[in-house]
């Protein structure tokens with residue numbers, strides 16, 4: 001390929017036709033002296049999906065992400081990007097992934113455009129290809145009006161965008177985002193969520209960590225909960241919530257004393273748990289939405305004066321608290 005061909009080549013890194021898991025951790029462990037930061041962790045993410053990595057401080061999220069990003073060597077196991085080993089093939093892995101670390105290290109005297117240009121050059125982008133890629137990243141992240149602004153003058157939200165832009169500059173097929181929403185205001189978080197979903201819709205495979213669990217619920221196709229290096233649960237958000245399709249939690253608020261309602265509910269085989277709090281009765285039950293709707297009809301037909309009848313599905317926070325022990329290492 002001559003120089004002119006390179007300059008007019010499509011602005012994408014070559015993506016493989018790999019159709020296996022795009023991200024894969026296989027029995028990864030990492031020790032720091034006696035601390036086991038990551039303990040035999042395995043999970044995989046298919047192309048175009050977003051995997052949320054949830055855990056308290058010191059759980060091992062950053063260490064696992066750094067291993068995948070070729071910045072840390074595992075004590076055991078392997079991490080793979082499009083089938084390539086982060087341990088044995090780090091150079092090729094780096095061409096396929098963009099890493100947004102939780103701490104933003106910058107050269108403070110540079111401006112946004114210089115910063116992105118530096119990373120574009122580091123990835124070997126040249127000529128019109130580099131210019132076009134820079135333009136795309138600035139437009140996508142909304143940084144174009146700030147191109148000449150010194151980095152030291154950027155808000156937290158804009159810094160995060162710049163850091164994401166840096167991770168995207170070489171058009172990687174995999175993105176690893178370590179706590180990208182930390183410190184952002186609500187609007188910036190919503191915007192970040194949209195950006196991540198847009199990138200996934202474009203075929204990028206994304207591993208994102210957060211302490212902000214409800215954020216992950218909306219953004220991720222599947223999640224993993226990690227604590228003290230152990231992956232405690234993985235699955236889709238519904239699976240993690242405890243099979244929401246077959247287990248339901250309903251809050252019934254009524255006018256009048258609750259005893260007649262409680263007696264009626266206790267007689268139901270599908271009711272597994274009851275708790276009364278003033279005029280409200282919290283019901284755990286097996287069954288689907290028809291079971292839930294039929295119960296409401298029965299209560300109304302029986303003359304029970306229902307004021308409110310609402311699903312009280314467990315939030316990810318509840319799941320997180322019940323799965324983890326609150327231990328920090």
Ligand SMILES: Nc1ncnc2c1ncn2[C@@H]1O[C@H](COP(=O)(O)OP(=O)(O)OP(=O)(O)O)[C@@H](O)[C@H]1O
Nearest residue numbers: 032035037055056057058059060061062063064329
């Ligand atoms: N370079 C290192 N040397 C020694 N211990 C380390 C090192 N890196 C991480 N650890 C330890 O490994 C454990 C996991 O840390 P890690 O940063 O991966 O957790 P995390 O889930 O990302 O936490 P946070 O949410 O606070 O960033 C912690 O006990 C941490 O102190």
